[in-house]
Amino acid sequence: MPLQVLTIPCLSDNYAFVAHDPESGETAVIDVPEAAPILAALQDRGWRADHVLLTHHHADHVQGLDELLAAHPARVVGARADVHRLPPLDLAVSEGDEVMIGAQRGTVIAVPGHTLGHVAFHFPQSRVAFTGDSLMALGCGRVFEGTMAQMWESLSKLAALPADTLICSGHEYTAANGRFALSVEPGNAALQARVGDITRAREDGRPTVPSELALELATNPFLRAAEPALAGAVGLGAGTPAAEVFAELRGRKDRF
Template identity: 50%
Template structure:
């Protein structure tokens, strides 16, 4: 395949991802939480950074953008709706716009919820989704700038993608997410097996990414707000999925497991 990926831990629990077209040698980083680890990865691989893809304006995803742009002359692409909040943008994009990294051509999906202008990058031919803080492994972002049902609708867009799409998200929240998921979906055998796997990975200091759309559909409670059994389990039998999602998000916010 003409694509190579490098997962880069940043800050306390963030991830950046390098996406490289091996034919043209174009190389993008998806989000830039901090400069040093991204620069170290580029130097280790002897790659030049040509693009910076930004999912949303939060500082833990953008703090390294300007320095990396200055060093490499990289083209910075991010959401049009957040252009005033992201320094260094060269091009802004909206839903459906193509994004090319050499010969790798993805498209933008707008997924408001965590922020009003949040976007994700889908590279269908490569079976890759870079989901930022919209979809996590067995979790989702907090809806800081929109009502929770807006985020639910965004997650439905991602749930509708093919099961074999690999997902790279912006944070290592997986162990906490898995434990919460078990608290609301305790009879889910796939979830129980996944929790055991995640505990082993984290004990070894190993990242839990990537996940896949199929794995998330099976184990992520935030993709199951329209499941009547899950709704009943949290005391909302017959409720609208948006209300169920809102309650799930509230429960996770207060979860201490």
């Protein structure tokens, strides 16, 4: 049986996720922006948090951890590369390492760019990936610590996952991301339809996260940097390497 995944709104525009293995009863929390809504979701379902998976060190992804652990003394998992600035870890992981939620086996993917030690967690049996602030709904995280080339390589890893993978990312930025995406690819019919869906979802108070990778591949400009149309849209030649197109796109988004 696949993981049951809950999307938990936190703070003003963050998301945490709760992943529950129905066979074993084990439960993991992915990122802890604040504890109260996560604790409420666990209590409502009678679940115990056995694991916490941290994607990166930024405060808006870890600052609720102590309060969560006071109620649920879970095992904390995070990147070995960032042990010096993450909360204390019970398990430090690197690219290719495995994590378990009950019977569900996940793989750690190193996705530097937004931060140097950023990781994602992919659970292939459940067709879900927890990507934090690397690949996001219709966007990607700002490149704060790594290089544009690193971020493009990280996104390329995630883009190679099965197209039916559910991408669980860390923020409700999708409407703003959609406005930027339309500015560079206004003729993309799939993007036009998605932006309409996003508008209706937000008007109804529904989250736009998670999203299916297939939809990201069709509409997210940061995954589409190898498309000749995207190079032309940012004033670059058709033969420009995708990493350079991505860098131009990300720079424009930073100024958008």
